[in-house]
Structures are given as structure tokens and as C-alpha cells.
Amino acid sequence: MSRHSFDPEIAGRVGLNAAVIFQNIAFWIEKNQANRRNFRDGRYWTYNSISAFGELFPYLSEKQIRTALEKLVSAELIIKGNFSDDRYDRTCWYALGNSICPNGQIDPTEREKDAFASEGKPSAPEGKSYKNRYKPYQKPNPSHAKAAVEDEISEKILSAYPEDRIRGKAVCLSQIHQALADGVDAKELEDAVRTYATETEGFTRSKVCFSDNWFSSGRWLKYLHDVEEARVSSKVKEAEMLKGLAGWVTDRHPLCRHITPGQVTALLAANLVSPAEIEAAGLRA
Template identity: 70%
Template sequence: MSRHSFDPDIAALVGLNAAVIFQNITFWIEKNQANRRNLRDGRYWTYNSISAFAELFPYLTEKQIRTALDKLIKSELILKGNFSDDRYDRTCWYALGDCICPNGQIKRTKRENDAFAPEGKPSAPEGKSYKNRYKPNINPYSSRGSAADDEAEKILAAYPEDRIRRKGDCLLAIREILRTGITAADLIEAVLAYASESAGFTRSKVCFSDNWLSSDRWQRYVRDAQIQREAAKAKEAEALKGLAVWITDRSPLCRHISPSQITALLAAELVTPLQIQAAGLG
């Protein structure tokens, strides 16, 4: 059973509902900061839709959630942005405001703030203004057709089609995961493993792609796949050792050893070419 908490000082400032939501936003931002994820414009961000917040806080209506978020933004406890690749995706991103200044958050320099001009003024470089100051000016993943884009698309395509949600956020999360050192092959294997495991689940029991990726549920499947590969390698190594004994003993069973196995035995330096010839396999 989940427990929700809040800071009394924050509650006194913006109300109980907003304080509870603020605590949740802070938790995910600190987690992203620890994992070096979702760093944009010198701040760490988290994202959620109103409907997702409603699932997290079933005792609040969507109207109460919107009001609470508006209070947090107005009080400058949080900042609001939109970093989705999909221009039709209205999922909002949130970062902690300057008045909080968490450990490790990067403060905006005076020079950076000076790069923004009032709306409609041509003096701001590249069309930046106060209205869009917290939106990304340059999309770091805007280059289409790159290897990272292709890999992310292939990985997401392996997810059950009826469970894919917020494609832009999913592709962004996949690229973040790949930058941590996880290979595309590992992640595809993890996606396929979850798809197979949950094939008989009802819609209410499945995990949609955005949540599966952002909540790190993929990690268990990657670990399981790695463990299985290591076990398979160990089993293969033991089998090669057994074949090496056949060869050194010149066993009649050597006739069952395939050319690929001979190549593997030589690569592992378990036998020599002379031993292979002596066993009648040369």
C-alpha cells in the first residue's frame, strides 16, 4: 500500500493537495538526478499527465490536481515545460523552481537568463522569449534517420502495439536507456520477454509502454536475459570440456563432433591441432 507524505511548510504555502503532489514530483526529480536522466536546460525533470496523476492520487479529482499544479507553478515551487518529440503530445514536464534549489541542481546563470527577451521582441536569439523560456530551444534528438533513432523505433515496435502509449516519450526514454550502456539487443529481448509473459493479461493488468520504460520495469527483464545468457555460456563451456576429453582420449565418440565445435575447441585452447589430427578429425 503506497503512503503519501508532504512538507508542512509547503502545505502552509500552497495547500495540502499541492504539497502532496509536490512531494511526488520532488521524489521523481531526485531519482532522475541520481540516475542522470531527463537533464534539460540545466535542470532535471519528470513528466506526467493529469490522468496519470489521478491514478497516483485517487482521492483527488482532475480539477483538484490542475488547481494544485497551478498553485505550485504560480508560487515558483515548480517549473513547467514540454519536451516531447510528438508535437501533439500534451504531457507536461516539471522541474523544481529556483526557490527550492535542490542539491546538485544547476542554477541558471545571469547570462543565460539574459538570452530571453519579452514576447515579440527580436532581440532574443533564435526567437526565445519569456513565454517559452522553459521549452527546449533545440531538440537533441531532432536528427532523423540516425542509428539511435532507428534502434529506438525497432525496440518500441517490439512492444505489443495495443499497449504503446505516448510514442514520443517512449522513444525519448529508450534513447536515455541506451546511453546508459544497455544494448539495443538487450532491450529488444527484454521487451519481447515482457510481451510473452503478459500475453494473456487483461487490459487492466498490462503495463503501457511509457510506464514500463519510465518506471524501470525493463531492468528485471534485461537482468534475467543476461543471467540466462551467462548460464548458457557456462553450459556451453562445460560441453566443450567434455568434447575435449573425447579428443584427448581418442574416443570413438569423436565422430559426432561437428566442424563448428572443433573451431570452438581450438578458440578456447582446450585442444591442439595435433590432438585433433590424432583423434582422426583433421
């Protein structure tokens, strides 16, 4: 069962919604710092899209999530960035802001403060050392950055599993990596894990499979199939609904006034009606 928490002091500054989201962002930044991943411009980062936040916080609307993130940025609790290799990828990256973490790190230790450690020491982020301290900064190898993103995705998928039944983390992550490499959609795999977690929520712990067995034995495939079936069923229902709306438009039915702008866009994208028919029905394209 997923539990969300927040810092009362943060909530007092930016509100409850923003405080809960901040706690999640800080958690992943701390995890990335511990694993020395996603280090950019002197800070550790995590990333997420608005829709992904919506999955994590189903009780918040997209508007509430956007507003919460804007409050966190305005309060300098977080900063935003974009480090994707794909220029069309608008997924936002987040790091801790100066108002709460001047050094861009969580509780930095003496070892982590040494940006230019002795040659060969792991405390030098991105491979910096006294030997190369005067060289211009070089961005990490794209393949390394991609691997770091994949690691974070796998961690998020595993974190959806019942927390007290996670075992053999390395085995689990290896199985998740393999599934993603075989073409399994990360979002659908995460949904499959969440479905199992929800299904077994009321079970005694002895009835809930350990995560390493669950992934290794392929039990996740059943839940992945269920997710796929639900997705297909949803698409079929959506298509049927759009056909019904298209009938309203062509007949200029009085109920056309209830058609939303988003539905108008979907009708046009599916070529079920023409812009002229939309206009004739009193709607805006």
C-alpha cells in the first residue's frame, strides 16, 4: 500500500499538495545522490511528467499538480531543467532549489563536498579530479545517461510492489531490465505491478509472493495481459463514444452543446467529422 507523507514546515510555505509532491521529488533525488546518478550542473536530479505524477497522486488533478510544481519553483524549493537527448521530449527534470539546499545536494558529507577528489576516488562526481580540474566540463556519455534513466524507471516499477515483500532487489531489477529490453512498455509493467499490489492488499503476508519469485517466475505476465486487455477495452469504449458524438454532430443534435473541446479535437483527429460539420453544429474546432 502506497503511503504519502509531507513536511509540515514545507506545507506551511506552499500548501499540502505541493508539500506531498516535494516529498516524492526529494526522495528520488536522495536516491539518485546515493547511487551517484543523474548528476548535472553540480546537482542531482530526478524527472517526471505531469501524467506520471498523476499516476502517483490519483487524488490530484493535472491542474493541481501543475500549480503545486509552480509553487515549489516560485518558493525556490525546486528548480526545473531538461536534460533529455531528444529535443522533442518535454519531460521535466527537478533538483532541489537554493532555498532549501544551497549546495544542490541533500545533507552533503565531507566526502561528497570534494568536487575534485584525488585521482581514482569515487567522491569525484562525473570523473572530475585534480588531474583534470582545469579541463572544460564534458557531458556524460549519452549511453551512460540513458542507462541512468533506465535504472530510475526500473526502480520506480519495483517500488510499486508491496514494500514488505520486496526481496532480491538485484534479481528483480535484472528481470525488469530484461522485460523492458524485450519491448514491454514501462508504464504498463508498472501498472501490472500496482494491480498485483492492490489485489493482494488485504492478504496476509504469507499469501503475497516475494518480488524476486514474482518477477523470475513470470507471474507478472498475467497482470500485464490484464492491463493490456483493460487498455484495449478502454480504447474500444472510447471509439464507440466518439462515434456516438459524431452522430450528434452530423445530426446537429441539441446535446452537441455538451461536447467538450477535447472531444472535438478527438473527433477531428479520428476523421469522424469535418471542420465544417463542427462549425455547423455550433462548436469550435
